[in-house]
Amino acid sequence: MGFGSYDESEQQQQTADDDEDVEAVNVHENDHEGELSFESDLSTDELVSQLGEMKDEE
Incomplete structure (x- = not known):
């Protein structure tokens, strides 16, 4: 199949199985x-200077 092609049989109505035991991810767990x-x-100027040096090293 080329780009943009699809198999029409894959486009049939799909249903989700609610019977599956799926654990949800709790993003607030930690x-x-x-x-x-x-x-x-160090002064602010010295810290900014160090930051500039670190960026130059990359």
């Missing part, structure tokens, strides 16, 4: 609430 903080002795 949600965490909290804070992240850090302290640095």
